Amino acid sequence: MKIKLTTIFFVLFSIGLYAQHTVVVKGRVLDKRDKATINMATVKVLGTSLNTIVDGNGDFVLELKQSPPIKITIQAIGYKDYNYVITAKEEELTVLLEEDITSLDAIVLSASRTPERVFESPVSVERMGLTAIENTTSPSFYDGLENMKGVDVSTGGLTFKSINTRGFAAIGNTRFVQLVDGMDNSSPGLNFPLGNLIGLNELDVQSVELLPGASSALYGANAFNGIMFMTSKSPFTHEGTSVYGKTGVTNSENTGVNEFVDVGIRVAKKINDRFAIKFTSSLLKGTDWFASDSRNINKDGKVIDGNRSNTLNYNGINIYGDEFTNPTDVGFGFASRTGYAEQDLINSDTDSFRASFSAHFKPIKNNDDTEVILSSKFGTGNTIYQGASRYALRNFIMHQHKLEIQSKHLMIRSYVTLENAGDSYDIRFAGVNTLRAENSAVKAYNQVNGTSLSVDELWFGTYGNAMAGNVSGVSGGDIVAARAAADASFRTDPNSAEFRAIFNSVINNSDLTQGAKFVDSSKLWHSDINYNFKELIDFAEVQIGASARRYDLNSEGTIFTDTKTENITYDEFGIYTQLQRKFLEDRLKLTGSLRFDKAQNFNGNFSPRASVSYNVDSERNHNIRASFQTGFRNPTTQDQYIGLYLGNTILIGSANDNPQRYNREFSVSSQAGQFAAGGTSINFNGLQGYTNSFTRSSVELFADEVEKRATEIVVNSGGTTSVSDAKQQAAAEKSGLLTQSNVDYIEPEQVKSYEFGYRGRLSKNTVLDFSAYYNQYKNFIALITTVAPLYGDVSAGVTLAELQSSDPINNSKLLLNAISEGEYTPTTLYSNTDADVASYGINIGIETKIIGNYDFGVNYAYAKQDFNQADDPDFETGFNTPEHKVKMSLGNKDIYKGLGFGLNVRWQDKFYWQSSFVDAQINARTLVDLQFMYNIIHWNSKIKVGGANIFGNEYESAPGSGTVGSQFYGSWTYNF
Known part of the structure; x- marks a missing residue:
C-alpha cells in the first residue's frame, strides 16, 4: 500500500511539474533569400508583454512558464512578420523572414494619428525605417534625409542642417515642424528647429516619418510646409549596449583638410517586464565650413559686381x-x-554634445499597452546660424524634459523646453x-x-x-x-x-551699441492629449485631442523688446477631432479632420482636412488618394517681439504692443539737428517704421531719378551749377515720387492645399509613387522694409509751396534733407502681403530591383511658385527652392558575405535665394555620396567607409553660408 501511495504521489507531482515546466524555444533568424543572419529582430509572445531580441548572430532563446500552445511572432524592420505556434516544451527553430520589398508596406502613425500602411495613407508620407537608417550613404542618418523624395536640406554648418519641403525655405526654417519623440525641438527664442543638435543619437533612431505640405488640422500651428517625426527605440524591445566611433576629414578650398570625430553610445536595459531604462550620448567635434563670400551687397541688399579696390562703398557679404x-x-x-572677414571674428571649431535618459514603466501587470515615460534630453554645442545676420552659437544649451502616458487609445504628454544662449554673439x-x-x-x-x-x-x-x-x-x-x-x-x-x-x-558685452553678445534664456511649456474612441464607437474611428503652449521670452533686450526685469509671455491652445471610416471591404477610406487654434495675440483659426483613398483592385496593389488640407502659421516669437538693430536696418516685431517699446538714438548732422530741433542726437521709436515712413521702392526710385536729373542739370548748365545745388533742385522736382508706406500689423498666414496621388505595385519588385499638389496662400507673412526719416512728418508730405518758401526748416525741406543726406533708417517690419501667392508641383518616385538583387530608386520633384512681383514690389516670398530636382539611389546590402554598398546621386537646378540677410543666385549642382559597409557577424559589428560629395562640387546652401565641400569618413558600430 505504501508503495502504491508513493507511486501515485510521484505521478501526480510529475504531472504538476510538467504543467509548470518552462517551455524553452531556441532559434535563429535568417534572411529567406540568402540565408544571411538578421541581428535586429524581435521575438514577441502574443497576448503578453514578453519579448526578446536576437543577438548579433541572429540567435534567440525564449523561456516561458506557460503551457503550449503558445503563439509567437518574429518581427524585423524591412521584413514581413513571421507567426508561429509553439506546441512542445522544447523546440529549435530556423526562422526564414521574407524581405518586404518596399517601404510602402511599412506602418506609419503620422498621417492620421493612427497606425496604417504607407500604401494606404490618405496623404503623402515619406518614411525612413531602421534598415534605411543603418544603410544611409550619408555621414549621418540626418544628412541622409536629403535623399527622400521632395525634401530639401539647407546646410548652415557641419552640425546644423535644416529640413524643408515644397518651397519657402530658410536656413532656420520656421514653416517646418520637427518632433523628436513627440517634442517640438524648435528653439523658443530663435524659433527654428535645431536640426539634430538636440535630436536623436543615430544608434537610437527607430524611424523617421515626414509629411510634406500642410498638416495643421492634426498638428496645429506651423505645420505649414510639413512636419517630421523622429522616433527613438524602446528599451523594452531594443535592449542592450551599442557603441560607435566615426572619424574622417572635411575638405574645401577655403578651409583645407580638417579632421573630425564622432562617437556615441546607447545603453538600454529591461529591468523586468514592467520597467526599463535607456541612456544615450554622443559627441561630434570638427571644423566648420568657412563662409568667405566677398561679393558686394548694394544698399538694397542685392549682390552686385564690385570689390574693395574699385568700390568706395563696398559691403562684402561675409565681411x-x-x-x-x-x-x-x-x-x-x-x-x-x-x-573684418568672418574668419577674423569666429573660432571655426565646431562641436555637438547630446545626452538623453528615459525611464519606462508599465503600471498594469500583463498589459503591454499602457506605458509611462519620463525622459530628459540635453544638447549643447558650437555652430553658426544664419538669419537676418550671421550668429555664432557658442556653448549654446537646450534641454527638454517630458512626462508621457501612452495606452492603447490615450496619449497624454507634457514637456518643457529650456535654452541658454551661452556665449553666443552676432558676428x-x-x-x-x-x-x-x-x-x-x-x-x-x-x-x-x-x-x-x-x-x-x-x-x-x-x-x-x-x-x-x-x-x-x-x-x-x-x-x-x-x-x-x-x-x-x-x-x-x-x-x-x-x-x-x-x-x-x-x-562679452550685450549692449549692441558697443558689443555683440545676445542673451537668450527663453522657455516653452507644452502639453497635448489625444484619445481614440476606436473600441467605443463602431461606425467610425473617432479621435479628439487638444494642446496648450506658453512662451516665456527672456533676452534682456538683446533680441526682443523685453527688459532685464520684465519677460514677455504669451499663450496658444488648440483642439481638434478626426473621423475616419472604411467602406467596400475596407478598400475605400474617408477621413475628415477639424482643428481650432487660438493664440493670445490673434483671432482664432479653423483648420479643416478631408481625404479619400481607394484601393482600385481587390489585391490592393493600386491605391489612389486625394486630399484637401489647410495649414496656418502663427507669427513666431521674433515676428512678434523682435527689436534688433542690424546696422543696415532695424528689425521690429509686429505684435500690437511691440513697436512702441523699441527706442534707439541716432546721430545726425548739426544742420539737421537744428532743422529737427533735436540737437545732434535724435530718438527713433519703432512706431515710426509704421506711421512715419516711405516705401522702400519709392525711395529707391526717387534716388535713381534724382541722380539722373542732377546730372542733366549740371550738363545743361555747362558746369556752372554745382553737383550739390543740382541734387537739391532735382530732389525738389522729383519729390512727388516719394510714397508713404502703409504697413498693417501681422496676422497668421494660411494655406489651402489640394493634392492627388497614386501608389502602385507595378510588379513584384517595382513600386511607383506619384503626387501632385497646388497650394494657395493667404496673409503670407512678409518682411516689408520701409524707410523712416529721422525727422519730418511723412503724413504731411512734400509740397511745392514749402519747397519754394523762404522758411529754412519747414516740413518739406526736413523730409528732403533727411532722404538726401541719408539721415533715415530702413525698418524691416513683419506684416502680411495682400498679393496672391501660390505654388504647385509634382513628386514621382520608383523603387525596384535590378540585376537580380540590387535596390534601385529614382525620384523627380518639380516645384514652382506663382507670384507677380508687381502686385507687391516690396515683398519677397523667399521661395528658395530649385524648380527641378532628381535623386537616384543604387545599393545592395549583401553583395558577398556581408559586404554591401550604397550610392546616392542628387541633382538640382539653379534658383534665386531671397532672405533678410542677402539675395543671390544659387548655382545648379550635382552631388554624389558613396558608402561601403561590411557586417562582421562574429564580432557583432558593422564597418562603414564612405564619402559625401565625393567629387568635391563645392556649394553654398544659401548666399553667405559656409561653402560645403567633401566629407570622407570611416565608422565602426559594435553591439554588446
Whole structure:
C-alpha cells in the first residue's frame, strides 16, 4: 500500500511539474533569400508583454512558464512578420523572414494619428525605417534625409542642417515642424528647429516619418510646409549596449583638410517586464565650413559686381564692419570702413554634445499597452546660424524634459523646453563694434593733440586727406592707397593681441551699441492629449485631442523688446477631432479632420482636412488618394517681439504692443539737428517704421531719378551749377515720387492645399509613387522694409509751396534733407502681403530591383511658385527652392558575405535665394555620396567607409553660408 501511495504521489507531482515546466524555444533568424543572419529582430509572445531580441548572430532563446500552445511572432524592420505556434516544451527553430520589398508596406502613425500602411495613407508620407537608417550613404542618418523624395536640406554648418519641403525655405526654417519623440525641438527664442543638435543619437533612431505640405488640422500651428517625426527605440524591445566611433576629414578650398570625430553610445536595459531604462550620448567635434563670400551687397541688399579696390562703398557679404560709411559726403564720396572677414571674428571649431535618459514603466501587470515615460534630453554645442545676420552659437544649451502616458487609445504628454544662449554673439555686430572701438592709436592721437575724436572721425579724416593728396606718399584720388593709409593709422590689425582683447570685450558685452553678445534664456511649456474612441464607437474611428503652449521670452533686450526685469509671455491652445471610416471591404477610406487654434495675440483659426483613398483592385496593389488640407502659421516669437538693430536696418516685431517699446538714438548732422530741433542726437521709436515712413521702392526710385536729373542739370548748365545745388533742385522736382508706406500689423498666414496621388505595385519588385499638389496662400507673412526719416512728418508730405518758401526748416525741406543726406533708417517690419501667392508641383518616385538583387530608386520633384512681383514690389516670398530636382539611389546590402554598398546621386537646378540677410543666385549642382559597409557577424559589428560629395562640387546652401565641400569618413558600430 505504501508503495502504491508513493507511486501515485510521484505521478501526480510529475504531472504538476510538467504543467509548470518552462517551455524553452531556441532559434535563429535568417534572411529567406540568402540565408544571411538578421541581428535586429524581435521575438514577441502574443497576448503578453514578453519579448526578446536576437543577438548579433541572429540567435534567440525564449523561456516561458506557460503551457503550449503558445503563439509567437518574429518581427524585423524591412521584413514581413513571421507567426508561429509553439506546441512542445522544447523546440529549435530556423526562422526564414521574407524581405518586404518596399517601404510602402511599412506602418506609419503620422498621417492620421493612427497606425496604417504607407500604401494606404490618405496623404503623402515619406518614411525612413531602421534598415534605411543603418544603410544611409550619408555621414549621418540626418544628412541622409536629403535623399527622400521632395525634401530639401539647407546646410548652415557641419552640425546644423535644416529640413524643408515644397518651397519657402530658410536656413532656420520656421514653416517646418520637427518632433523628436513627440517634442517640438524648435528653439523658443530663435524659433527654428535645431536640426539634430538636440535630436536623436543615430544608434537610437527607430524611424523617421515626414509629411510634406500642410498638416495643421492634426498638428496645429506651423505645420505649414510639413512636419517630421523622429522616433527613438524602446528599451523594452531594443535592449542592450551599442557603441560607435566615426572619424574622417572635411575638405574645401577655403578651409583645407580638417579632421573630425564622432562617437556615441546607447545603453538600454529591461529591468523586468514592467520597467526599463535607456541612456544615450554622443559627441561630434570638427571644423566648420568657412563662409568667405566677398561679393558686394548694394544698399538694397542685392549682390552686385564690385570689390574693395574699385568700390568706395563696398559691403562684402561675409565681411563685417564695412556696413558703416561716412555719415556725410565731404567731397570724396560715401566710403565704407574696411571691415573684418568672418574668419577674423569666429573660432571655426565646431562641436555637438547630446545626452538623453528615459525611464519606462508599465503600471498594469500583463498589459503591454499602457506605458509611462519620463525622459530628459540635453544638447549643447558650437555652430553658426544664419538669419537676418550671421550668429555664432557658442556653448549654446537646450534641454527638454517630458512626462508621457501612452495606452492603447490615450496619449497624454507634457514637456518643457529650456535654452541658454551661452556665449553666443552676432558676428556682424562683432565686426562693427570691434572696428569702431577705441584702440591704442586713437588714444595716442587724442592724447598728443588734446582732442576726443572717435576712431571713425579719425579714419574718415585720414582717408579724406589722403584722397585730397594731403598725406605723404599717397597720390590724390588713389582710393586704394588712401584706404591703406587710413587702415594703417586707425584700423586694429586682426592678427594683433590688441585686436583679440578688443574683440573678446565686444563679444562679452550685450549692449549692441558697443558689443555683440545676445542673451537668450527663453522657455516653452507644452502639453497635448489625444484619445481614440476606436473600441467605443463602431461606425467610425473617432479621435479628439487638444494642446496648450506658453512662451516665456527672456533676452534682456538683446533680441526682443523685453527688459532685464520684465519677460514677455504669451499663450496658444488648440483642439481638434478626426473621423475616419472604411467602406467596400475596407478598400475605400474617408477621413475628415477639424482643428481650432487660438493664440493670445490673434483671432482664432479653423483648420479643416478631408481625404479619400481607394484601393482600385481587390489585391490592393493600386491605391489612389486625394486630399484637401489647410495649414496656418502663427507669427513666431521674433515676428512678434523682435527689436534688433542690424546696422543696415532695424528689425521690429509686429505684435500690437511691440513697436512702441523699441527706442534707439541716432546721430545726425548739426544742420539737421537744428532743422529737427533735436540737437545732434535724435530718438527713433519703432512706431515710426509704421506711421512715419516711405516705401522702400519709392525711395529707391526717387534716388535713381534724382541722380539722373542732377546730372542733366549740371550738363545743361555747362558746369556752372554745382553737383550739390543740382541734387537739391532735382530732389525738389522729383519729390512727388516719394510714397508713404502703409504697413498693417501681422496676422497668421494660411494655406489651402489640394493634392492627388497614386501608389502602385507595378510588379513584384517595382513600386511607383506619384503626387501632385497646388497650394494657395493667404496673409503670407512678409518682411516689408520701409524707410523712416529721422525727422519730418511723412503724413504731411512734400509740397511745392514749402519747397519754394523762404522758411529754412519747414516740413518739406526736413523730409528732403533727411532722404538726401541719408539721415533715415530702413525698418524691416513683419506684416502680411495682400498679393496672391501660390505654388504647385509634382513628386514621382520608383523603387525596384535590378540585376537580380540590387535596390534601385529614382525620384523627380518639380516645384514652382506663382507670384507677380508687381502686385507687391516690396515683398519677397523667399521661395528658395530649385524648380527641378532628381535623386537616384543604387545599393545592395549583401553583395558577398556581408559586404554591401550604397550610392546616392542628387541633382538640382539653379534658383534665386531671397532672405533678410542677402539675395543671390544659387548655382545648379550635382552631388554624389558613396558608402561601403561590411557586417562582421562574429564580432557583432558593422564597418562603414564612405564619402559625401565625393567629387568635391563645392556649394553654398544659401548666399553667405559656409561653402560645403567633401566629407570622407570611416565608422565602426559594435553591439554588446
